[in-house]
Amino acid sequence: MKNKNTALLICLFLIAVISAGLGRYSLFSDFAELRENPFLADLILDLRLPRIATAVLAGISLTIAGYVMQTVFKNPLADPGVMGVSQAAGFGAALGILYFGQSPLIIKVFSFGFSLLALFLVILFTSRLKLKRILGLVLAGIAVSALFSAGLGLLKYLADPIDQLPNIVFWLLGSISGANWNSFYLLTLITFPLIIFFFIYRWRLNVHMLDEKVTFSLGIGKSWELNLVLAAAVLLTSAIISTTGIIGWVGLIIPNYGHLIAGPHAARSMVFSGIAGGIFLLICDDLSRILLPGEIPIGIFTAFIGSFLFVLLFWKKRDFLYS
Amino acid sequence: MTKIEIKNLNFSYPGREILQDLSFEAGTGSITALIGVNGSGKTTLLLLLLGLIQPDSGEIIIRSNDGESFKPEQSAGKIGYLPQIERFPSDFSVKDYILLGRLPFIGFFSSPTVRDLNVADLLISKLQLDELSSCRLGEISGGELQRVRIARALAQNPDLILLDEPTTHLDISHKKGIYQLLSELRDEGRTIFYSTHDPMDALKHSDNCIMLNDKLPAITGKTQNIIDAKRLSAYFHVETEILEVNKQKVILYK
Numbered sequence: 001m002k003n004k005n006t007a008l009l010i011c012l013f014l015i016a017v018i019s020a021g022l023g024r025y026s027l028f029s030d031f032a033e034l035r036e037n038p039f040l041a042d043l044i045l046d047l048r049l050p051r052i053a054t055a056v057l058a059g060i061s062l063t064i065a066g067y068v069m070q071t072v073f074k075n076p077l078a079d080p081g082v083m084g085v086s087q088a089a090g091f092g093a094a095l096g097i098l099y100f101g102q103s104p105l106i107i108k109v110f111s112f113g114f115s116l117l118a119l120f121l122v123i124l125f126t127s128r129l130k131l132k133r134i135l136g137l138v139l140a141g142i143a144v145s146a147l148f149s150a151g152l153g154l155l156k157y158l159a160d161p162i163d164q165l166p167n168i169v170f171w172l173l174g175s176i177s178g179a180n181w182n183s184f185y186l187l188t189l190i191t192f193p194l195i196i197f198f199f200i201y202r203w204r205l206n207v208h209m210l211d212e213k214v215t216f217s218l219g220i221g222k223s224w225e226l227n228l229v230l231a232a233a234v235l236l237t238s239a240i241i242s243t244t245g246i247i248g249w250v251g252l253i254i255p256n257y258g259h260l261i262a263g264p265h266a267a268r269s270m271v272f273s274g275i276a277g278g279i280f281l282l283i284c285d286d287l288s289r290i291l292l293p294g295e296i297p298i299g300i301f302t303a304f305i306g307s308f309l310f311v312l313l314f315w316k317k318r319d320f321l322y323s
Numbered sequence: 324m325t326k327i328e329i330k331n332l333n334f335s336y337p338g339r340e341i342l343q344d345l346s347f348e349a350g351t352g353s354i355t356a357l358i359g360v361n362g363s364g365k366t367t368l369l370l371l372l373l374g375l376i377q378p379d380s381g382e383i384i385i386r387s388n389d390g391e392s393f394k395p396e397q398s399a400g401k402i403g404y405l406p407q408i409e410r411f412p413s414d415f416s417v418k419d420y421i422l423l424g425r426l427p428f429i430g431f432f433s434s435p436t437v438r439d440l441n442v443a444d445l446l447i448s449k450l451q452l453d454e455l456s457s458c459r460l461g462e463i464s465g466g467e468l469q470r471v472r473i474a475r476a477l478a479q480n481p482d483l484i485l486l487d488e489p490t491t492h493l494d495i496s497h498k499k500g501i502y503q504l505l506s507e508l509r510d511e512g513r514t515i516f517y518s519t520h521d522p523m524d525a526l527k528h529s530d531n532c533i534m535l536n537d538k539l540p541a542i543t544g545k546t547q548n549i550i551d552a553k554r555l556s557a558y559f560h561v562e563t564e565i566l567e568v569n570k571q572k573v574i575l576y577k
Binding site for chain 1: 370373374375398399400401402403404406409410411412414415416419423424426427429431432433434435475476479485
């Protein structure tokens with residue numbers, strides 16, 4: 001297993017190096033020009049590199065968050081936004097765009113704040129509903145998601161169609177184009193501890209795949225552990241999407257491939273999935289900045305490639321699905 | 324090692340009384356069968372013993388040999404439990420699944436040690452699962468799955484084991500295998516409760532019996548003393564007769 005992870009890590013490194021060379025000014029074809037013009041070298045160091053680093057970090061984080069959600073909800077179709085986080089983040093961002101001057105920092109703070117509010121509401125609802133915990137979380141997640149999606153719809157309707165609406169739409173499709181070293185450092189500050197938390201927690205994560213009565217008999221009936229794990233996954237997701245906008249499909253599809261290739265056990269496939277997610281999002285981001293002279297939202301590529309990977313996945317698992 | 328005391332237990336679901344004033348004691352190294360028709364409260368009683376639900380009144384006390392006593396909900400991983408229907412990760416290997424049963428011994432941020440792996444290996448050979456250890460749970464038969472689940476519960480090294488309908492879907496040879504295993508576990512000094520809707524199972528494979536019916540008061544005691552045709556007829560709503568064939572009791576119903 002260690003070998004698979006190492007191979008994939010080397011793969012990630014190589015793709016990152018190649019990505020650094022690709023773009024409007026290519027290291028491969030415009031090398032002479034780059035050597036003469038120090039401004040262009042700065043362009044690579046200060047714009048392209050932090051963007052690559054952010055794409056990889058976002059890919060890893062969203063995949064791990066998706067992996068955790070799928071495990072805890074015992075459902076391979078769960079994604080990082082399953083608890084209403086994405087819609088809430090979108091609502092927060094739209095609010096920032098509409099009423100608070102569209103500054104990137106305000107948008108970030110608002111979308112992060114509202115996704116945390118969504119988490120709080122979901123946990124509050126679940127503790128009030130006297131249902132099975134997982135079922136309660138799913139239902140509360142649907143309700144909270146619908147609530148914020150209604151709010152988001154209203155804000156879109158109210159938004160100025162020339163100036164504000166395109167920004168909202170662009171944000172909702174996700175983009176890493178705004179990344180710089182400062183935003184990357186800020187992001188690592190939140191995501192690194194959480195990624196390390198999941199890394200050392202990964203064996204125990206499997207326990208959440210068991211029946212709730214069985215986990216109770218094993219001594220983790222108390223809800224704080226589940227809430228802690230969910231909150232960490234939501235925090236990880238919120239940190240990323242408040243910076244990049246909503247990037248779908250990574251957290252849904254990559255953990256499934258991780259399971260397929262590296263096995264169902266989190267001790268073996270979580271790290272693998274994380275690295276694969278980094279590679280996937282890096283490639284999508286490369287496409288979004290290279291394919292056209294202008295910027296294409298990354299969410300379009302993750303969904304486009306994701307849909308093919310999704311079909312391929314259930315084609316591969318068809319025997320299992322039929323039985 | 325573990326004595327169970329149930330004192331004046333009452334439990335009801337909204338609008339429906341299930342257990343009324345149930346008192347019972349099970350000693351160390353005993354098997355207690357819970358029998359009754361569907362809906363008579365067998366599973367409910369097991370969940371009360373597990374501590375997952377709380378009684379309306381009365382109490383359950385678990386006393387270990389060293390004088391320690393605690394309530395089920397304070398047992399933190401010391402009670403093994405097999406639900407009748409269990410959701411499990413079907414692509415997990417048998418060994419990985421059994422290892423999850425070691426959870427109470429594994430710290431929050433660690434993974435199984437050599438000791439945990441040894442325990443799992445020991446259980447795999449004890450329950451004759453050697454050939455299955457790398458199979459996926461979704462690929463093995465119902466009888467094998469029951470043995471695997473028992474191994475998962477034993478990985479906790481519990482003194483008290485609760486099994487909900489452990490032999491319901493099994494053929495007679497696997498059924499016999501499971502009951503043999505339960506009596507071996509009893510002989511190791513573990514206290515076992517299981518539920519069954521077949522009074523014949525209780526008659527053959529238990530020391531004590533709790534006969535439940537949501538309309539009638541529970542009957543408790545030594546299995547051989549309390550299971551008779553008259554009571555079975557009343558508690559199972561069908562006319563029954565107990566015959567002795569080759570020194571073995573057989574329950575007939577008309």
